[in-house]
Amino acid sequence: MKRNIKINKGLDIHLKGSAFNLHHKVAPSLNYTVYPTDYPGLIPEVVVKDGDKIQAGTTLLYDKNAPSLKVVSPVSGTVLLVDRCEQRVLKDILIEADGKESFIDFGKKDVNELSGKTIKTTLAAAGILALFRQRPYDRIVNPEETPRDIFVSGFYSAPLHPDFDYVLKGQETDFQTGLDALAKLTDGKVYLGVRSQQQTDNIQNAEVMEFEGPHPAGNVGVQINHICPVNKGEVVWTVRPEDVLVIGRFFNKGSVDMTRLVALCGSEVNQSALGYYTLRLGQTVEPIVENSVTQNIPLRFISGNPLTGKRISASGSLRVGDPQITVIPEGDECFDFLGWARLVPAKVVDARVKGSRRAMILSEEWDKVFPMDILPDFLIRAIVANDVKKMEELGIYEVAPEDFALCEFVDTSKMELQQIVRQGLDTLYKEMI
Amino acid sequence: MKKFIRNQLDNLKPTFEPGGKLAMFYSVFEGMDSFLFVSNETGSETGTHIHASNDLKRAITLVIIALIPCVLFGMYNVGYHHFIAIGESAGFISSFFYGLLAVLPMLVVSYGVGLGIEFALAQWKGYKIQEGFWVSGMLIPMILPVETPLWMIGVATAFSVLICKAVFFRTGFNIWTPALITCAFLFFVYPSNAGGPLSYWDMFWGLIPGSVGETSKLCILIGAIILLATGIASWRTMVSVFAGGLLTAWIFNWINASPAMQISPLQHILLGGFAFGAVFMATDPVTSPRTRNGKYVFGFLTGLSAIVIRVLTGYPESMMFAILLMNLFTPLIDYCVVQTNVQQRLKRIKK
Known part of the structure; x- marks a missing residue:
């Protein structure tokens, strides 16, 4: 039975340049960067060194506090540089892909025959558990714990958000497998938050919750608060919908496949380039944005949406948890003369x-x-x-x-x-x- | 022109920055710079990349716009009563100009003294100059009778800025509404007189003697609509002040033990500074509660105490004391509302 929850407070910010439902094909870049800071709470211990040959799924680093929690390479190739800041804090790991797509074979598995414990250990070893987040603290999960419930928000609501239904098309089986796996990880329930127009009749092993209302209805935190709030001493896990697909592919194909369909959007993206692109986690966005954005003005490239995303350079890479790449004007050349006194503020949306x-x-x-x-x-x-x-x-x-x-x-x-x-x-x- | 000013500012900037000759006056420079040009500062790496255009300057400007009808009418009203008093009849223009000349010095003194102290304090303590006094400087002449000597306005403004801002550091930290402190300070040296009997419509249109900006309820209504439409002031506070006032007045009517108790509820809210206080003073976001439920309580109690003070002491400008009194209870009201939220959460754990 579906429950319908109405969110009254919030704000939909309508910006220019939503992605059209078109899948653009662009020759992929071979440069990848893995950032340990994308995993809040993780204290990295690197296990590769410059020049190592790696495959998709090779462990790059693990968490010192929970060594079973690994971060793996999204692609096969060579470790170019383990980049450290002063005091030897790990900054990032640069990888050059070899284009061969070789991967570590974890073996196809039927989720229904596996125990929760096995699923958890395999996901941790394959670097997928590191993509999960826990509440409280919004940090990486502790593999020793069993969460009260697991929450997945099955839609996006932030400004210029991609359409998850479009992303999901053709991958429904993987999504279902992902949910099946999640259901085994908790003693409680897996909750899937959706919009009422989303097709959810075939979803199993998850409690489907319909949400109406403006942003932040798609934030999993808001959904948790309305479904079953987190109290002191309780732990719930949250998984992003694109990562549920990764879990599904992992069990159905036996390989770590961090590919995702990412929306390119924003007011400074050319009309013809607005749409969806296939990118892997950590892959640089350069080939996509190179010739498809406004020239001659300072731009801000954001991995993620304009509210919560991370600022990246034009050759920056897709970061964890971001289903979109947004390009807006930076605006720092603009000094607004007595701008505060204007009754109707200028409609330009930039990063000021x-x-x-x-x-x-x-x-x-x-x-x-x-x-x-x-x-x-x-x-x-x-x-x-x-x-x-x-x-x-x-x-x-x-x-x-x-x-x-x-x-x-x-x-x-x-x-x-x-x-x-x-x-x-x-x-x-x-x-x- | 804009470019020229910008270039001049950019040229001057190094002089005021640390190490420059005039580094001690940086906050004055920064204040001027941010007054003329909205900063080009862009959002940080990980925070929100887009921001709404509403900053504090815009919010405060909206309050000033909401006050303008009251100011203009106040000026006309001052002239109108002047010519009645000297037994001459004068046209709209000459009345207005007389009032303008009478009210303008009040504004100049209140802004001059207030901003002067703010600038000096900002310099001394190294803060940025803030916009809070823009509104206070306008409110002070509005709630005073036009005959108030200018030196008194100056002294009272200085007192209120020192008590409200300097003691609590800066805008956003004060516990009392600064303009009301000025008024309260003056009250003890300059008590006002209650006028004769007035009709409801006289009190609504506002061609009656009284403090400069408080007489016309129509202009206050326009101001209230601007404040509510732009979301600067809280309707919760405003509505509950009037509700509290009306209910208390009605109860006094029912008790009916003295002539003051016979004043009708409607008359009460049209009298003196009640409406002005409810719209412009009680809604001060810094000194009124920040919680929604707290605003209802604050508003209701403000209305209630304004009427109680007025009826039991016979002083018509009781709104000022009511608001100052409730300002003191603001933290307590907020504390209680926050505690109910905390208790709800605790109850959830026990379940």
Whole structure:
């Protein structure tokens, strides 16, 4: 039985340049970068060195706290450089693909015959478990734990979001296999959040929840809060829908296949180039954006959506958890003369902050776009004040930085709320262990 | 022209930056720069890449726009009553100009003193200059009678800026509405007189003696509509102030133990600074509660205490004290609302 949940608060930001439902084919790039910072909470111990020959699925690094949790290579080729910052902190690993597509064979498996424990260990060894996130703390999961429930948001709602139905087309079997595998990892349920128009009749082994309403309805945190909130002491896992496909392919094909259909969107992308591209995790986006964006003005390339994505360079790579590449004007050449006095603000959407940072002054701005039974004002205050007890009381266990993205967008005081929440979660995690 | 100003600012910038000759005046420079040009600063690597165009300057400008009808009408009203008092009849234009000349010095003094202190403090403490006083400077002359001597306005403004801003550092940290502190300070040296009996419509249109900006309820209504339409002020606070006031007045009517208790509810909300306070002062986001339910409580109690003070003390401008009093309870109200949220979460664990 489907349950229908209506989200009232929120904001749909309509930007120019949504991706059309077209699959463009572009000669793939051979350059890949793997960033350990894409796995929040992971302390990397690298096992490869410069010049090593690797295959898709070869372990690159593992987590020092949980050595069974691996991050693997998305492609076969050579390790070009294990790049470290000062004090030898790992920055990234550069890989050059050889185009041979050789992979480590983990063997096809029937999920229904495997135990939860085996599924978990194989996923961890294949570097797929590292793509999961847990609430509280919005960090990588602990392979020793069994989550209360697992949540998957089966649609996107952020600005310029891709259409997951389009991405899913032709991969329904893999998606179902992925859900079957997830169902074995928890004693509770697997919840799949969908829009009412999505076709879900054949979905098994998951509780389907329909969500109506504006962004952030597609944020898994909002869905958890409405379905079954996380209390102190409980742990739930969240998996992105594109990673459910990776799990499915892993069991159906026996190989780690991090390929995904990624939307290229944004106001500065040429009309003819708006659409979907096949990319692997970590693959550089250069061939895709090279000739398809506005020239001569400074641009901002974002891996992900304009609210929560990461800024990348024009030759940057696709990061973990991002189903889209967005290109918007940077706007830093623009000084708006008395811009604050204009009654109807300029409609250009660029990366400017558009104001000066101030103390928290106007109230209720955030409440209007924050559809959880949490008081965002007071939670942020507790985090800024480093008051661990207050943070707990006010529900920090349920939130992730992305849940505050809309608040950050509307904020008159221009505070960097996502970063504040990230710091709060990290502080709390350190206090708790 | 714009380019010229921008270039001049860019040329001057190094002088004011650390190490420059005038580095001690950086905050004045920064204030001017950000006043003339919205900064070209772009979002960070991982934060939100797009931002809405509403910054504090825009929000505060909207409040000032909402105040303009009251200011203009106030000027006309001052002139109108002046000519009545001297027994002459004068046209609209001359009345307005007389009022303009009477009110403008008040605005100049309040802005001059207030901004002067703000600039000096920002310089001294190394803060950025902030916009909070833009509204306070406008509100102060509005809630004072036009006969108030200018030096008193100056002293009172200085007092309020020091008490509200300097003690609590800057905009957003104060616990009282700055304009009301000015008014409260002056109250003890300059008590106002209650006028004679007035009709409802006189009180609504506002051609009556009183503080500069408070007389016309029509202009206040226009201001309220602007504030609510732009979402700057909270309708929760506004509506509940009026609800609290009307209900309390009605209860007093019912008790009916003294002549002051016979004033009808409608008359109460049209009288003195009640409406002005409800729309422009009680809704100050810094000094009123930040929680939704807290706003209902705050508003209702403000309306209630305004009427109680007015009826029991006979002082018509009671709104000021009511708001200042409730400002003090704001943290307590918020605390209670936040605790109910916390309790709900705790209850969920126990289940």
